[in-house]
Amino acid sequence: MTASSAHATTASPFTQPRAVWAVAFACVISFMGIGLVDPILPALSEQLHATPSQVSLLFTSYLVVTAVAMLVVGAVSSRIGAKRTLVVGLSIIVVFAALAGTAGSVNGIVGFRAGWGLGNALFIATSLAVIVASASGGFAGAIILYETALGLGIAVGPLLGGELGSISWRGPFYGVAVLMGIALVATVLFVPSLPTPATPTPLTAPLAALRHRGLLTMGLTALLYNWGFFTMLGYAPYPMELSAIRLGYVFFAWGVLVAVFSVFVAPRLQGRFGTAKVLYANLLALGVVLAAIGAGVDRSWVVIVAVIVSGAFIGINNTLTTQAVMLVSPVERPVASSAYGFVRFIGGGLAPYAAGKLADHWDLSVPFYVGAAAFVLAIAVLATGHRLLEAAEQGQSEADEVLQPTLEPVGTAAERGTRPVVVAVGSTSDAEGVVSAAAEIARTSGSPLEVVHVRETAVVEELAITPEDERDARARLVGHLDRLAADGVRASGLLLHSVGDHAAAGRVLAQHADEVDARLVAVGSSPRGAAAQLAEGSLTTALTRSVHRSVVLLRSGEPARELRADPAGGLVGHPAG
Known part of the structure; x- marks a missing residue:
């Protein structure tokens, strides 16, 4: 490891500005939405003298309205901005959750749940994008925080619904209204206005x-x-x-x-x-x-x-x-x-x-x-x-x-007939250190260096987002190449555009490394942490299993470790030879 990589660390996903915490809190409450009402279904049926089929319409009205609203939320958000879309969605949820708690019949609750579904569609379609745009320390931490909010909401929703429902079937509805009201105030106060896209999304898209x-x-x-x-x-x-x-x-x-x-x-x-x-x-x-x-x-x-x-x-x-x-x-x-x-x-x-x-x-x-x-x-x-x-x-x-995942050349073309050291990095805080460490390996072996900047799509539940703008990704890659040129390192660059899942990007990278007869492929620590890198890895796992050459893991302050796929499908690390 070089000195430049020794101090590079990945920022904690939980060190975030207030805007991120405000939306994350709202995400927890939003993800409670389905499971929250499940524990009170029998009570609703008994106390409101309704059949299970009548009570089931709470799901039907909520989800059908959510479905239809999904067709227009993109167009709405692209015109009024993500923050306004969030505020409108949260406001609708607060109003209709409270109204559901005041209802005196199943039909009333069913109607108010429909309004709740509209608010939920507006919220879920923009929440991940707002968290990523507002996060500090890279988008990886924002994704982890969003996943944490999702897990808490899904798990805690039924528990809270059961606790409040044991007091009254109205409890879960009032509980959501109060909690979302707090999230609404926090969103208004702490989330900054975000720019709207240059081109609005067509309604028919x-x-x-x-x-x-x-x-x-x-x-x-x-x-x-x-x-x-x-x-x-x-x-x-x-x-x-x-x-x-x-x-x-x-x-x-x-x-x-x-x-x-x-x-x-x-x-x-x-x-x-x-x-x-x-x-x-x-x-x-x-x-x-x-x-x-x-x-x-x-x-x-x-x-x-x-x-x-x-x-x-x-x-x-x-x-x-x-x-x-x-x-x-x-x-x-x-x-x-x-x-x-x-x-x-x-x-x-x-x-x-x-x-x-x-x-x-x-x-x-x-x-x-x-x-x-x-x-x-x-x-x-x-x-x-x-x-x-x-x-x-x-x-x-x-x-x-x-x-398809595509590899786009950036900067000076790669030298033909050489065996490059290929290093794959993303927009993480330790990327510069990983590139510098790979450059040292290339210099020692007398090989040119090929820097691949991976621009991936993050997928969480039904949402997908490409957190890194293409211009930002290109600028980061050019920055790596400029630093390497100043240090006298022969280097070329590639921008890898992923289309949907990390494993696909890993296989494309493996295919490219085999085609150029790379001396080895170097990767940095996972943005999720070292445990994820060695356990579920995804891009790194797919790369290691597919490529026909060595893959080494470069981590801050540690010797390079060669990664190998184990029989269980994960990865194990060994000191690089």
Whole structure:
């Protein structure tokens, strides 16, 4: 390691300005939205003298309005700005959550939940972008903070709903109104105004995007997945026959698994087996879980265990389905997210209503069997786009409707007939030190250095964002090349544009390293930390498994370590020879 890399460290994701904390707090409350009402469903049915099918309309109105609103939120945000969109969304949630608490009938709550869904769509479509734009110390920390907020919201929502619901079914609604009110005030006071895009998003863009086969295929897959998912979420509380607070604990355990498997397990499985294979197995597992609920609907313990276990598969599916959408979508990330969100939320909204009708005409097991069939049917729909997805993931597709990861030369062209040292970096605070350390390796071996700046898409749940502007990425890469030239290092640059998932970028980088017969490939520490680099890695894991040459990890103040794939699909580090 050189002296310049010894002091380079990655900023803590939790050292952020007040604007980021204000939006992160609102994110926690927003992600509570679905799970918050689950523990009070039986109480609503009993105290308001409503059937489960009538109560299920709380999901239907909320999700259908969210779905339709997803078609326009991009156009709205691009015209009035992200902060105004956030403020409007939060204001709507506060008003309609409070009104839901004052309602005297199920129909009243259903109507107010529809308004809540509109506010939620405006909020979720802009919250990640605002956090990334307002964050200090690089976007990686902002993504980690957003994922933390997501995990807390999903896990704590049912717990808070159960606690407040044990006092009154009105408690969760008033609780959301108060907490979102606090978030609204903080957002107004602390979040600065953000610039609007130079070109507003057309209103028709999301619907027009669905003309592309890959995006439509993944959207329909997600619709069927959400059919099964919201069937379980809307009807599993009834056969459990638990109090509101105990239902809260069950769904708290479920939420913990959703969060953990979404953030930590899904990327590792994707890097090891590929997106399509993991989704096939995951959807089949969910079908089995839902069928088990149908078969054991008269035994509460079966339903409880099945619901908790399903959290693992739901977490994996939420992450990888969105990854797949970004891989096969030839449109801008916000447009793809809006189109995909519209289709998937439609499925989630219609499922509880249809399940209620099925339960009314037959019995409570039938909706779960139908939901299980929806998961299996989702496998068949996904299979129709298998070649498209697999080719896009491997960076080998020639289809016009798939964007491939691309390597764009920047600066002086690479020397032909040489064996360069290739170093891959992103917009992290230790990038300069990693490049300097790689330059020392290149100088020692008498090789030129090739600097690859990776500009990736971050995917969290149904949202996808490319946090680094192309001009900023190019400027950072030129800065590295200028410093190397001043030090007398022979160097060239490449800008790697990723299209959707980190593993795809890793495989493209591996292919390039093999093509230029690189002496070795160097990478820096993961923005998520060293543990993530060696455990789930994603880009680094895919690179290490695919490339036919050494991959070395360069970390501040430590000797270089050679990375190798272990049999379990992760990475292990050894001192570099």
